[in-house]
Amino acid sequence: MKTILLLGAGQEQALAIEQARALGYRTVACDGAASAPGLALADVSRVCDIRDVAALLPIARAERIDGVFCHAVEIPEVVAAVARELGLPGLAPETAHRCTDKHARIAALQRAGIPVAGFAAVRSAGELQRLAREFGFPLVLKPVDNAGSRGVCRVDTEAQLLPAYDDAMRYTGNPEVLVERVLRGPQISTESVVHGGRIHTFAFADRNYEREDFYAPYFIENGINFPSRLPQADQDAVLALVERTIAALDIDFGAAKGDLILHEGRPHVIEMACRTSGGWFGAGSIPAATGVNAIKPLLQMAVGDAPDIDALTPRQQLGCAQRYWIPQGDAVFRAAGNFDAVRAMPGVQMFNTFFPTPGTRLHKAQNHAQRHAQVICTAATREEAIARAEAAIAAIDVVLETA
Ligand SMILES: Nc1ncnc2c1ncn2[C@@H]1O[C@H](COP(=O)(O)OP(=O)(O)O)[C@@H](O)[C@H]1O
Ligand SMILES: [Mg+2]
Structure with missing residues (x-):
């Protein structure tokens, strides 16, 4: 054993x-x-x-x-x-570093000719102010060593620059902060497994940023939608870029999860991490939509067993949507319930809650750790799945008091 x-x-x-x-x-x-x-x-x-x-x-x-x-x-x-x-068995530590440190990664991608946002790294507030004068606005600031949108903040004016720098620094022990130009367009999540020199990309979903302006300057994704609504030619271009990106980063073992954006009609890489995705994408919505559960072959690879590569071939393309319960403003959390009824609603495949302890002060979400429940629904069509997921989130009874 x-x-x-x-x-x-x-x-x-x-x-x-x-x-x-x-x-x-x-x-x-x-x-x-x-x-x-x-x-x-x-x-x-x-x-x-x-x-x-x-x-x-x-x-x-x-x-x-x-x-x-x-x-x-x-x-x-x-x-x-x-x-x-x-x-x-595993990835080389050098590769793992290159795919995790956001500055090392974007620099490696740029050297390889992969389309990414213009960027620079700064090590002080003064350096940031000089850089902003050169780059102009808008900009995105992010810690180089965090995830889940923690400390990622958009800056539109000089006055927002130092508060955003403090935000980024709050989520890192690293003196470097990455500054990027803002890319705009539909965002896509992908998931791949690399084994024996082959890249198997089995998931392609549209990320839901429909309330981007409401959450600004922070970037809050409210789940995903399958199948993608992008034209096939754009999907093909994204998939080709995923392969080039994985090769450029030397990911030759295990999982690779991509965040891409179609900026000015051309796919750009926001990130490619050498791990499975969180937020119940890898272990929730991908299996629900496609029938692919990549964790099994990845576990087999980790212990040196032959992986079940067939398990990475999509078996179906269901309409599938994920939505979160996300705080919309200042409030004191008192209670949440009606979970069994939500679980029994049409199409619900997975439902998880992670509300804080009663009495916790909530505010408008600033990162993905501040979302407090998630549901994944399937249906014959994407639109039906979205309607089901939205209805399920709305059916959670949450008791809030004004803060
Ligand atoms: N250069 C950029 N232009 C536009 N949006 C960006 C840019 N960089 C990050 N974002 C937004 O912020 C989110 C989080 O940034 P990301 O680099 O993926 O960090 P994390 O590791 O925290 O997910 C992205 O999914 C995207 O929505
Ligand atoms: Mg990301």
Whole structure:
């Protein structure tokens, strides 16, 4: 029996722990929080900082692991370091760094001739002000080492520059802040698995940014829609760019999740991460829409077993939509309910809630960690799936008090 180390045991990561068990692997799960729901599912569980390689290695050695995997957390560098140290299958740590540090990645992509936003990195507020004079507005500022839109902020005027810099710095321990020119257009999420020199891209969805102006200067995605509404020629161009991007970054093992944007009619890469996607895209809406569950072959690859590559071929193209419950303004959260009724609504494939403790002050969402429930609905058509997902979110009973 092979043993796999699974980093992270939150609600989403628990899905990977269940999959690993279903494959017959012995599971060792780690999470920084003793209350993480996945810990109870694993054969062995350890409370441990999943970003701390030095703390993970003794556990990995003591448990004689055959592989290491992490679903949907931005820690490919940790996964790669543990795999390298123990001589297990995985991505080279250098590649993991290139695909995770936003400055290293965009620089590598630009060198390779991949269309990306114009960019520069700054290390101080003064440097940022000089750069803004050169670049002009609008700009996007982002920490180089975070995810989920944390600290990503749009800047339209000189007066917004320093508050945005503080926002970005709040979400990083890295002195660098990345500054990009603003790209505009429809945004797309893709997911691929790279194995044996081949790229299998099995997911292509339109991201829902319909309330972009309301959430500005922050970027809040309210779920996705399948199938994409982009013309086939644009979809083909995006898929070709996904392949070039994965090759340019040297991703030769495991998952690759892309955020792309059709700017002035031409696909550009916003990011390509070497991990599975979070927000219940990788483990929720992709399986619901296409029948592809990439976690299974990825777990097999992680322990050096032959992966079930056939599992990466879409079996269906259902209409599928995901929507979130997102705070719209200042309020005190009191309670949320009616969950069983929501789960029983037409087309609901997955429904998860992650509301804060009663008494928590909410404000208009500024990043994706501030969304508090998600639903995935399928239907014969995209429009029907969207209507179902919106109705399901609206049916959640949330009690708020004015702040
Ligand atoms: N240069 C840009 N132009 C326009 N929008 C951007 C740009 N960079 C980021 N965004 C928006 O911000 C979101 C988060 O940025 P991203 O670089 O993907 O960081 P994260 O790792 O937090 O997801 C993107 O999905 C996109 O909507
Ligand atoms: Mg992103």
